[in-house]
Amino acid sequence: MTQPSPSAGPTSRPLSLITGASDDIGRELARLMAARGHDLALAARSRDRLESLADDIAATGRPRPLVLVADLADPAAIENLVAGVEAAGAHVEILVNNAGYGLIGPARTLDRRNQLGVADLNIRALTDLTLRLLPGIVAARGRILHVASIGSFLPGPYMAVYYASKAYVLSFGEALSKELESSGVTVTTLCPGPTVTGFQARAGMSAGTMSKMPSMSARAVAEAGYAGMMAGRRVVVPGWRNKLVSILAPLTPRGLLLGAVARMQESRKG
Numbered sequence: 363m364t365q366p367s368p369s370a371g372p373t374s375r376p377l378s379l380i381t382g383a384s385d386d387i388g389r390e391l392a393r394l395m396a397a398r399g400h401d402l403a404l405a406a407r408s409r410d411r412l413e414s415l416a417d418d419i420a421a422t423g424r425p426r427p428l429v430l431v432a433d434l435a436d437p438a439a440i441e442n443l444v445a446g447v448e449a450a451g452a453h454v455e456i457l458v459n460n461a462g463y464g465l466i467g468p469a470r471t472l473d474r475r476n477q478l479g480v481a482d483l484n485i486r487a488l489t490d491l492t493l494r495l496l497p498g499i500v501a502a503r504g505r506i507l508h509v510a511s512i513g514s515f516l517p518g519p520y521m522a523v524y525y526a527s528k529a530y531v532l533s534f535g536e537a538l539s540k541e542l543e544s545s546g547v548t549v550t551t552l553c554p555g556p557t558v559t560g561f562q563a564r565a566g567m568s569a570g571t572m573s574k575m576p577s578m579s580a581r582a583v584a585e586a587g588y589a590g591m592m593a594g595r596r597v598v599v600p601g602w603r604n605k606l607v608s609i610l611a612p613l614t615p616r617g618l619l620l621g622a623v624a625r626m627q628e629s630r631k632g
């Protein structure tokens with residue numbers, strides 16, 4: 363990871379860009395990557411939380427991360443974000459596409475714009491950032507980490523757009539990992555199961571949802587994702603229960619899976 367990107371100057375600063383770094387899984391990835399010596403760029407909508415995380419990291423003696431405030435569901439914001447990296451005299455050698463959200467409820471009654479926002483962030487922004495930054499990542503022989511979900515392996519009644527978006531992320535990530543096999547770039551797709559974060563509240567799940575099911579901490583998920591990325595693994599499913607689901611789901615009749623997921627999501631509705 364020493365060659366600069368095609369657009370990078372000889373003194374360009376190599377960065378690891380983490381989207382959705384202001385909270386939970388993304389913030390934990392930022393903390394542990396900074397501790398492992400990566401120089402970071404942090405992206406999300408909440409400036410105050412990004413600045414405070416950047417201050418915390420700088421206080422540990424690491425270089426202060428570049429803060430990029432962006433609503434990634436807005437296509438214009440992606441262009442500005444990439445321009446912001448270049449304007450800072452930097453280039454991206456590791457891309458962590460972590461920002462994402464879901465919505466619980468029937469697709470026919472959930473707000474249409476909000477559901478399209480899930481596709482804009484989880485699919486469009488992730489794809490756009492990856493494609494824009496790929497030439498530089500290839501030149502740097504860098505790495506990509508996509509945060510998908512255990513839902514990538516399942517159809518998701520009552521979270522239909524979310525599960526479909528995460529199936530896309532897994533499919534896209536695996537395909538890219540094959541295409542980039544001989545380039546020195548690794549693409550890892552992390553598929554967490556239930557994780558205690560702000561995700562459930564934004565999705566509209568009931569407050570007690572996480573106490574009803576086995577879940578992991580954002581830190582444990584971030585550690586598994588980081589280790590898998592550095593080992594160049596194609597897919598990482600953290601936690602033995604989630605691994606079991608990822609192995610059994612493709613072997614289970616689709617009708618049974620649909621019924622099981624529908625029942626689970628109905629019990630989570632707020």
Ligand SMILES: NC(=O)c1ccc[n+]([C@@H]2O[C@H](COP(=O)([O-])OP(=O)(O)OC[C@H]3O[C@@H](n4cnc5c(N)ncnc54)[C@H](OP(=O)(O)O)[C@@H]3O)[C@@H](O)[C@H]2O)c1
Binds near residue numbers: 388510
């Ligand atoms: N928690 C789970 O149970 C679980 C399970 C499987 C997969 N995942 C996946 O893990 C990833 C991280 O989620 P999390 O659980 O850590 O959720 P979270 O606590 O809600 O964090 C989501 C992050 O994404 C950022 N974000 C949201 N909308 C954005 C936008 N329009 N533009 C830019 N940034 C945006 C948020 O920052 P701002 O609000 O500051 O923009 C925040 O930093 C997501 O892709 C999620 O789908 C989560």
